[in-house]
Amino acid sequence: MPTIVMKFGGTSVGSVERLQRVADRVVAAREAGNDVIVVVSAMGQTTDELLSMAAAITATPDPRELDMLLTAGERITMSLLGIALNGRGCKAASYTGSQAGIMTDTQHGAAKITEIRPKRIIEALAAGNVVILAGFQGLSSDYEITTLGRGGSDLTAVAMAGAVGAGICEIYTDVDGVFTADPRIVPDARKVDVIDYDEMLELSTAGAKVLQSRSVEVARRHDVQVHVRSTFTDADGTWVRDRSDDEMEGVLISGVALDTDEAKVTIVEVPDQPGVAARLFKAIAAEGISIDMIVQNVSHRSRTDMSFTTPRADLARLQDALGPLTNEIGADRFSIDDYIAKISLVGAGMKSHPGVAADMFDVMAAEGINIEMISTSPIRVSCVIRRADGERAVRAVHERFGLAQNA
Ligand code: ADP
Ligand code: ASP
Ligand code: MG
Secondary structure, eight states: OOEEEEEEOOTTTSHHHHHHHEEEEEEEHHTTOEEEEEEEOTTTTTHHHHHHHHHOOOOOHHHHHHHHHHHHHHHHHHHHHHHHHHHHOOOOEOOOOOTTTEOSOOOOOOOEEEEHHHHHHHHHHTTOOOOEEEEEEEEEESSEEEEETTHHHHHHHHHHHHHHTTOOOEESSSSSBBBBOTTTTTOOOOSSEEHHHHHHHHHHHHOOOOOOOTHHHHHHHHOEEEEEEEOOOOOOEEESOOOOHHHHHTTOOOOOEOOOOOEEEEEEEEETTTTHHHHHHHHHHTOOOOOOOOEEEOOOEEEEEEEEEEEGHHHHHHHHHHHHHHHTTTEEEEEEEOOOOEEEEOHHHGGGTTTHEEEEEEEHHHOOOOOEEEEEEEEEEEEEEGGGHHHHHHHHHHHHOOOOOOO
Protein backbone atom coordinates (compact mmCIF):
# COMPACT_ATOMS: atom_id res chain seq x y z
CA MET A 1 0.00 0.00 0.00
CA PRO A 2 1.28 3.50 -0.75
CA THR A 3 1.92 5.61 2.33
CA ILE A 4 0.67 9.18 2.43
CA VAL A 5 1.32 11.85 5.02
CA MET A 6 -1.48 14.33 5.70
CA LYS A 7 -0.73 17.33 7.91
CA PHE A 8 -3.51 19.49 9.35
CA GLY A 9 -2.69 22.97 10.68
CA GLY A 10 -4.21 24.88 13.59
CA THR A 11 -7.30 26.21 11.79
CA SER A 12 -8.04 22.79 10.26
CA VAL A 13 -8.29 21.28 13.74
CA GLY A 14 -9.57 24.45 15.43
CA SER A 15 -12.66 22.87 17.00
CA VAL A 16 -14.08 19.44 17.75
CA GLU A 17 -16.39 19.90 14.79
CA ARG A 18 -13.47 20.57 12.45
CA LEU A 19 -11.61 17.60 13.88
CA GLN A 20 -14.60 15.46 12.93
CA ARG A 21 -14.23 16.66 9.34
CA VAL A 22 -10.53 15.87 9.42
CA ALA A 23 -11.43 12.39 10.67
CA ASP A 24 -13.81 11.94 7.70
CA ARG A 25 -11.08 12.99 5.32
CA VAL A 26 -8.59 10.59 6.87
CA VAL A 27 -11.08 7.71 6.71
CA ALA A 28 -11.62 8.46 3.01
CA ALA A 29 -7.86 8.38 2.34
CA ARG A 30 -7.61 5.11 4.24
CA GLU A 31 -10.53 3.57 2.35
CA ALA A 32 -8.91 4.62 -0.92
CA GLY A 33 -6.22 2.09 -0.07
CA ASN A 34 -3.45 4.12 1.54
CA ASP A 35 -1.38 3.68 4.63
CA VAL A 36 -1.98 7.00 6.36
CA ILE A 37 0.17 9.06 8.70
CA VAL A 38 -1.64 12.13 10.01
CA VAL A 39 0.34 14.97 11.55
CA VAL A 40 -1.59 17.49 13.62
CA SER A 41 -0.94 20.97 14.99
CA ALA A 42 -2.34 22.38 18.21
CA MET A 43 -5.99 23.44 17.96
CA GLY A 44 -6.58 27.00 16.72
CA GLN A 45 -4.54 29.55 18.67
CA THR A 46 -3.56 27.11 21.44
CA THR A 47 0.20 27.60 21.02
CA ASP A 48 -0.15 31.40 21.23
CA GLU A 49 -2.41 31.09 24.27
CA LEU A 50 0.07 28.82 26.06
CA LEU A 51 2.89 31.23 25.20
CA SER A 52 0.99 34.19 26.60
CA MET A 53 0.24 32.33 29.82
CA ALA A 54 3.96 31.74 30.25
CA ALA A 55 4.69 35.36 29.33
CA ALA A 56 2.26 36.52 32.02
CA ILE A 57 4.58 34.84 34.53
CA THR A 58 7.96 35.96 33.16
CA ALA A 59 9.49 37.51 30.02
CA THR A 60 12.16 34.80 29.95
CA PRO A 61 10.50 31.46 30.75
CA ASP A 62 12.77 28.49 31.29
CA PRO A 63 13.24 26.96 27.80
CA ARG A 64 12.80 23.36 28.96
CA GLU A 65 9.57 24.08 30.80
CA LEU A 66 8.29 26.15 27.88
CA ASP A 67 8.74 23.19 25.55
CA MET A 68 6.96 20.90 28.02
CA LEU A 69 4.09 23.38 27.98
CA LEU A 70 3.88 23.96 24.23
CA THR A 71 4.04 20.30 23.23
CA ALA A 72 0.87 19.73 25.27
CA GLY A 73 -1.08 21.59 22.55
CA GLU A 74 -0.39 19.02 19.83
CA ARG A 75 -0.98 16.21 22.27
CA ILE A 76 -4.56 17.31 22.83
CA THR A 77 -5.27 17.31 19.10
CA MET A 78 -3.67 13.94 18.40
CA SER A 79 -5.62 12.12 21.07
CA LEU A 80 -8.96 13.73 20.15
CA LEU A 81 -8.39 12.71 16.53
CA GLY A 82 -7.52 9.21 17.71
CA ILE A 83 -10.81 9.09 19.61
CA ALA A 84 -12.69 10.35 16.52
CA LEU A 85 -11.10 7.81 14.18
CA ASN A 86 -11.54 4.84 16.48
CA GLY A 87 -15.15 6.00 16.99
CA ARG A 88 -15.62 5.61 13.22
CA GLY A 89 -14.31 2.08 13.31
CA CYS A 90 -11.05 3.20 11.75
CA LYS A 91 -8.21 1.71 13.79
CA ALA A 92 -5.86 4.52 14.81
CA ALA A 93 -3.15 5.23 17.36
CA SER A 94 -1.54 8.54 18.29
CA TYR A 95 2.11 9.15 19.14
CA THR A 96 4.09 12.04 20.58
CA GLY A 97 7.24 13.10 18.75
CA SER A 98 9.32 11.23 21.29
CA GLN A 99 7.31 8.00 20.85
CA ALA A 100 7.60 8.37 17.08
CA GLY A 101 11.40 8.41 17.22
CA ILE A 102 11.88 12.03 16.19
CA MET A 103 15.33 12.76 17.59
CA THR A 104 16.60 16.32 17.84
CA ASP A 105 19.49 18.39 19.10
CA THR A 106 19.16 20.11 22.48
CA GLN A 107 18.11 23.58 21.31
CA HIS A 108 14.81 24.13 23.13
CA GLY A 109 12.35 26.20 21.11
CA ALA A 110 14.15 25.70 17.80
CA ALA A 111 15.45 22.14 17.85
CA LYS A 112 16.78 20.57 14.67
CA ILE A 113 15.80 17.03 13.77
CA THR A 114 18.98 14.95 13.81
CA GLU A 115 17.49 11.55 13.03
CA ILE A 116 14.16 9.76 12.75
CA ARG A 117 13.80 6.22 14.04
CA PRO A 118 10.44 5.31 12.53
CA LYS A 119 10.40 1.64 13.65
CA ARG A 120 7.40 2.05 15.91
CA ILE A 121 5.48 4.03 13.30
CA ILE A 122 6.16 1.47 10.60
CA GLU A 123 5.03 -1.33 12.92
CA ALA A 124 1.86 0.53 13.78
CA LEU A 125 1.08 1.01 10.08
CA ALA A 126 1.80 -2.65 9.39
CA ALA A 127 -0.64 -3.58 12.16
CA GLY A 128 -3.33 -1.74 10.21
CA ASN A 129 -3.42 1.51 12.13
CA VAL A 130 -3.79 5.04 10.93
CA VAL A 131 -0.85 6.68 12.67
CA ILE A 132 -1.46 10.08 14.25
CA LEU A 133 1.60 12.14 15.07
CA ALA A 134 1.84 15.18 17.29
CA GLY A 135 3.57 17.81 15.19
CA PHE A 136 6.25 20.32 16.22
CA GLN A 137 8.11 18.14 18.74
CA GLY A 138 10.86 15.64 19.33
CA LEU A 139 13.19 14.12 21.88
CA SER A 140 16.67 15.55 22.35
CA SER A 141 19.95 13.71 22.72
CA ASP A 142 19.59 14.60 26.44
CA TYR A 143 16.21 12.80 26.51
CA GLU A 144 14.36 16.08 26.92
CA ILE A 145 11.22 17.10 25.06
CA THR A 146 11.94 19.78 22.45
CA THR A 147 9.97 21.88 19.97
CA LEU A 148 10.96 22.52 16.36
CA GLY A 149 10.23 26.25 16.08
CA ARG A 150 6.96 27.97 15.14
CA GLY A 151 5.17 26.26 12.30
CA GLY A 152 7.18 23.12 13.11
CA SER A 153 4.37 20.66 12.39
CA ASP A 154 5.15 21.14 8.71
CA LEU A 155 8.65 19.90 9.45
CA THR A 156 7.36 16.88 11.38
CA ALA A 157 5.20 15.94 8.40
CA VAL A 158 7.83 16.37 5.71
CA ALA A 159 10.59 14.71 7.75
CA MET A 160 8.40 11.70 8.56
CA ALA A 161 7.36 11.46 4.89
CA GLY A 162 11.06 11.32 4.03
CA ALA A 163 11.82 8.77 6.75
CA VAL A 164 9.12 6.30 5.67
CA GLY A 165 9.63 6.96 1.96
CA ALA A 166 6.16 8.42 1.48
CA GLY A 167 7.10 10.59 -1.50
CA ILE A 168 4.08 12.87 -1.11
CA CYS A 169 3.24 15.05 1.86
CA GLU A 170 -0.08 16.86 1.91
CA ILE A 171 -0.22 20.07 3.94
CA TYR A 172 -3.84 20.99 4.66
CA THR A 173 -4.22 24.63 5.64
CA ASP A 174 -6.64 27.56 5.70
CA VAL A 175 -5.78 28.93 2.23
CA ASP A 176 -6.00 27.25 -1.19
CA GLY A 177 -2.23 26.94 -1.68
CA VAL A 178 0.83 29.13 -2.03
CA PHE A 179 -0.03 32.55 -3.47
CA THR A 180 2.04 35.33 -5.02
CA ALA A 181 1.54 37.14 -1.70
CA ASP A 182 -0.33 36.48 1.54
CA PRO A 183 -3.96 36.51 0.33
CA ARG A 184 -4.95 38.18 3.59
CA ILE A 185 -2.85 41.21 2.59
CA VAL A 186 -3.35 41.08 -1.18
CA PRO A 187 -6.88 39.82 -1.93
CA ASP A 188 -6.21 39.43 -5.67
CA ALA A 189 -2.99 37.46 -5.19
CA ARG A 190 -2.68 34.52 -7.59
CA LYS A 191 -2.43 30.89 -6.55
CA VAL A 192 0.75 29.28 -7.86
CA ASP A 193 0.31 25.77 -9.29
CA VAL A 194 3.94 24.67 -9.00
CA ILE A 195 6.85 26.28 -7.17
CA ASP A 196 10.32 24.84 -6.91
CA TYR A 197 12.11 24.14 -3.64
CA ASP A 198 14.55 27.05 -3.87
CA GLU A 199 11.87 29.64 -4.47
CA MET A 200 9.63 28.22 -1.75
CA LEU A 201 12.55 28.18 0.65
CA GLU A 202 13.28 31.85 -0.01
CA LEU A 203 9.59 32.77 0.36
CA SER A 204 9.29 30.85 3.64
CA THR A 205 12.51 32.25 5.03
CA ALA A 206 11.29 35.70 4.04
CA GLY A 207 8.18 35.28 6.19
CA ALA A 208 5.52 33.51 4.07
CA LYS A 209 4.15 31.38 6.92
CA VAL A 210 2.32 28.94 4.69
CA LEU A 211 5.24 26.47 5.00
CA GLN A 212 7.90 26.45 7.68
CA SER A 213 11.25 27.09 6.00
CA ARG A 214 13.10 24.11 7.43
CA SER A 215 10.37 21.81 6.17
CA VAL A 216 11.15 23.00 2.64
CA GLU A 217 14.86 22.26 3.08
CA VAL A 218 14.07 18.76 4.30
CA ALA A 219 11.59 18.21 1.46
CA ARG A 220 14.27 19.14 -1.06
CA ARG A 221 16.89 16.97 0.58
CA HIS A 222 14.64 13.88 0.72
CA ASP A 223 12.84 14.52 -2.56
CA VAL A 224 9.45 14.77 -0.90
CA GLN A 225 6.82 16.45 -3.08
CA VAL A 226 4.72 18.76 -0.93
CA HIS A 227 1.12 19.51 -1.83
CA VAL A 228 -0.15 22.62 0.00
CA ARG A 229 -3.95 22.66 -0.18
CA SER A 230 -7.14 23.81 1.45
CA THR A 231 -8.63 21.92 4.34
CA PHE A 232 -12.06 23.20 3.30
CA THR A 233 -12.22 21.95 -0.32
CA ASP A 234 -10.99 19.12 -2.51
CA ALA A 235 -9.40 21.48 -5.03
CA ASP A 236 -5.80 21.06 -6.12
CA GLY A 237 -3.44 23.38 -4.30
CA THR A 238 0.23 24.16 -4.94
CA TRP A 239 2.89 21.55 -5.62
CA VAL A 240 6.30 22.24 -4.18
CA ARG A 241 8.73 20.18 -6.23
CA ASP A 242 11.49 20.45 -8.83
CA ARG A 243 10.34 22.13 -12.00
CA SER A 244 11.44 21.28 -15.50
CA ASP A 245 13.25 23.93 -17.53
CA ASP A 246 10.07 24.35 -19.60
CA GLU A 247 8.07 25.12 -16.51
CA MET A 248 10.70 27.63 -15.34
CA GLU A 249 10.60 29.48 -18.63
CA GLY A 250 9.00 32.89 -18.30
CA VAL A 251 8.63 32.87 -14.52
CA LEU A 252 10.33 36.03 -13.35
CA ILE A 253 8.86 36.56 -9.89
CA SER A 254 7.17 33.91 -7.76
CA GLY A 255 6.03 36.11 -4.92
CA VAL A 256 6.30 38.84 -2.33
CA ALA A 257 6.64 38.09 1.37
CA LEU A 258 6.37 40.20 4.49
CA ASP A 259 8.05 39.39 7.78
CA THR A 260 6.75 41.32 10.77
CA ASP A 261 8.32 39.05 13.37
CA GLU A 262 11.76 40.64 13.48
CA ALA A 263 13.22 43.61 15.31
CA LYS A 264 16.33 45.66 14.57
CA VAL A 265 19.13 45.89 17.09
CA THR A 266 21.87 48.50 16.84
CA ILE A 267 25.10 48.34 18.80
CA VAL A 268 26.39 51.88 18.99
CA GLU A 269 30.06 52.86 18.78
CA VAL A 270 31.62 49.45 18.50
CA PRO A 271 35.45 49.56 18.36
CA ASP A 272 36.40 49.17 14.70
CA GLN A 273 38.90 46.32 15.29
CA PRO A 274 39.44 42.79 14.01
CA GLY A 275 37.62 40.12 16.00
CA VAL A 276 34.90 42.27 17.50
CA ALA A 277 32.12 41.04 15.20
CA ALA A 278 33.22 37.45 15.77
CA ARG A 279 33.00 37.84 19.55
CA LEU A 280 29.65 39.57 19.39
CA PHE A 281 27.90 37.14 17.08
CA LYS A 282 29.45 34.04 18.62
CA ALA A 283 28.08 35.09 21.99
CA ILE A 284 24.63 35.69 20.49
CA ALA A 285 24.70 32.35 18.67
CA ALA A 286 25.66 30.63 21.92
CA GLU A 287 22.33 31.87 23.32
CA GLY A 288 20.60 30.08 20.44
CA ILE A 289 19.43 33.39 18.97
CA SER A 290 19.46 33.65 15.21
CA ILE A 291 20.47 36.74 13.29
CA ASP A 292 19.25 37.73 9.87
CA MET A 293 20.49 40.89 8.14
CA ILE A 294 23.67 42.54 9.38
CA VAL A 295 24.78 46.04 8.43
CA GLN A 296 27.93 47.75 9.62
CA ASN A 297 28.35 51.45 9.06
CA VAL A 298 31.91 52.70 8.96
CA SER A 299 31.77 55.88 10.98
CA HIS A 300 33.72 58.23 13.11
CA ARG A 301 36.96 57.95 15.12
CA SER A 302 37.64 54.23 14.60
CA ARG A 303 34.25 53.31 16.00
CA THR A 304 31.32 51.95 14.09
CA ASP A 305 27.60 51.24 14.51
CA MET A 306 26.44 47.72 13.83
CA SER A 307 22.80 46.81 13.14
CA PHE A 308 21.18 43.44 12.70
CA THR A 309 17.72 41.93 12.69
CA THR A 310 16.60 39.15 14.99
CA PRO A 311 13.32 37.37 15.86
CA ARG A 312 11.11 39.44 18.18
CA ALA A 313 10.42 36.28 20.16
CA ASP A 314 14.09 36.25 21.23
CA LEU A 315 14.27 39.94 22.22
CA ALA A 316 13.96 39.50 25.97
CA ARG A 317 16.76 36.93 26.05
CA LEU A 318 18.88 38.96 23.66
CA GLN A 319 18.51 42.05 25.80
CA ASP A 320 19.73 40.14 28.84
CA ALA A 321 22.78 38.97 26.89
CA LEU A 322 23.56 42.31 25.24
CA GLY A 323 23.91 44.29 28.48
CA PRO A 324 27.15 42.62 29.58
CA LEU A 325 28.24 41.94 26.01
CA THR A 326 28.28 45.58 24.85
CA ASN A 327 30.53 46.34 27.84
CA GLU A 328 32.77 43.43 27.10
CA ILE A 329 33.42 44.40 23.48
CA GLY A 330 33.86 48.05 24.46
CA ALA A 331 30.79 49.39 22.67
CA ASP A 332 28.96 52.41 23.98
CA ARG A 333 25.38 51.06 24.16
CA PHE A 334 22.69 49.21 22.23
CA SER A 335 19.21 50.12 21.08
CA ILE A 336 16.24 48.07 19.95
CA ASP A 337 13.80 49.09 17.24
CA ASP A 338 10.70 46.91 17.39
CA TYR A 339 8.83 48.74 14.63
CA ILE A 340 10.36 47.23 11.50
CA ALA A 341 9.18 44.84 8.82
CA LYS A 342 11.05 43.09 6.05
CA ILE A 343 9.58 42.91 2.57
CA SER A 344 11.08 40.45 0.09
CA LEU A 345 10.61 39.80 -3.60
CA VAL A 346 11.45 36.25 -4.69
CA GLY A 347 11.85 34.71 -8.13
CA ALA A 348 14.22 32.40 -9.96
CA GLY A 349 14.02 34.65 -13.04
CA MET A 350 15.83 37.43 -11.19
CA LYS A 351 19.16 35.80 -11.92
CA SER A 352 18.91 36.87 -15.54
CA HIS A 353 17.03 40.16 -15.00
CA PRO A 354 19.35 42.63 -13.28
CA GLY A 355 16.76 45.44 -13.07
CA VAL A 356 14.50 43.75 -10.53
CA ALA A 357 16.06 45.22 -7.37
CA ALA A 358 16.07 48.72 -8.85
CA ASP A 359 12.40 48.39 -9.80
CA MET A 360 11.56 47.32 -6.28
CA PHE A 361 13.39 50.33 -4.80
CA ASP A 362 11.53 52.49 -7.28
CA VAL A 363 8.18 51.24 -5.93
CA MET A 364 9.28 52.19 -2.40
CA ALA A 365 10.31 55.62 -3.61
CA ALA A 366 6.98 56.15 -5.35
CA GLU A 367 5.19 55.17 -2.12
CA GLY A 368 7.40 57.48 -0.05
CA ILE A 369 8.66 54.52 1.97
CA ASN A 370 12.21 54.75 3.34
CA ILE A 371 14.45 51.68 2.92
CA GLU A 372 16.57 51.13 6.02
CA MET A 373 18.46 47.92 5.22
CA ILE A 374 18.86 45.82 2.07
CA SER A 375 19.95 42.23 1.53
CA THR A 376 19.91 40.04 -1.55
CA SER A 377 20.42 36.49 -2.72
CA PRO A 378 20.54 35.36 -6.36
CA ILE A 379 16.77 34.91 -6.28
CA ARG A 380 15.65 37.40 -3.58
CA VAL A 381 15.73 41.10 -2.73
CA SER A 382 14.76 42.15 0.81
CA CYS A 383 14.27 45.61 2.32
CA VAL A 384 13.75 46.59 5.93
CA ILE A 385 11.10 49.31 6.25
CA ARG A 386 8.77 50.67 8.96
CA ARG A 387 6.31 47.99 10.07
CA ALA A 388 3.43 50.41 9.63
CA ASP A 389 4.28 50.61 5.90
CA GLY A 390 4.59 46.84 5.44
CA GLU A 391 1.22 45.85 3.99
CA ARG A 392 1.02 48.92 1.75
CA ALA A 393 4.48 48.11 0.42
CA VAL A 394 3.48 44.49 -0.31
CA ARG A 395 0.41 45.60 -2.26
CA ALA A 396 2.42 48.16 -4.24
CA VAL A 397 5.24 45.74 -5.12
CA HIS A 398 2.74 43.02 -6.01
CA GLU A 399 0.97 45.42 -8.34
CA ARG A 400 4.13 46.82 -9.97
CA PHE A 401 5.38 43.35 -10.88
CA GLY A 402 2.00 42.38 -12.35
CA LEU A 403 1.49 39.43 -10.02
CA ALA A 404 -2.28 39.74 -9.57
CA GLN A 405 -4.75 37.13 -10.79
CA ASN A 406 -5.97 39.14 -13.77
CA ALA A 407 -2.75 40.97 -14.56
P1 ADP B 1 -1.44 26.32 9.50
O1 ADP B 1 -2.01 26.59 10.84
O2 ADP B 1 -2.35 25.52 8.61
O3 ADP B 1 -0.05 25.76 9.56
P2 ADP B 1 -0.34 28.92 8.92
O4 ADP B 1 -1.05 30.06 9.57
O5 ADP B 1 0.93 28.47 9.52
O6 ADP B 1 -1.38 27.73 8.77
O7 ADP B 1 -0.06 29.25 7.37
C1 ADP B 1 -1.12 29.62 6.53
C2 ADP B 1 -1.17 31.13 6.42
O8 ADP B 1 -0.02 31.60 5.74
C3 ADP B 1 -2.31 31.66 5.58
O9 ADP B 1 -3.48 31.81 6.35
C4 ADP B 1 -1.79 32.99 5.04
O10 ADP B 1 -2.31 34.09 5.75
C5 ADP B 1 -0.29 32.92 5.30
N1 ADP B 1 0.52 33.21 4.12
C6 ADP B 1 1.58 34.05 4.10
N2 ADP B 1 2.11 34.13 2.89
C7 ADP B 1 1.39 33.30 2.09
C8 ADP B 1 1.48 32.95 0.70
N3 ADP B 1 2.42 33.46 -0.09
N4 ADP B 1 0.59 32.06 0.22
C9 ADP B 1 -0.36 31.53 1.03
N5 ADP B 1 -0.49 31.84 2.34
C10 ADP B 1 0.37 32.70 2.89
N1 ASP C 1 1.50 24.66 17.02
C1 ASP C 1 2.79 25.10 16.53
C2 ASP C 1 2.74 26.58 16.18
O1 ASP C 1 1.71 27.21 16.33
C3 ASP C 1 3.30 24.29 15.39
C4 ASP C 1 2.48 24.37 14.13
O2 ASP C 1 1.32 24.74 14.15
O3 ASP C 1 3.02 24.02 13.07
O4 ASP C 1 3.75 27.14 15.81
MG1 MG D 1 1.83 26.61 9.83
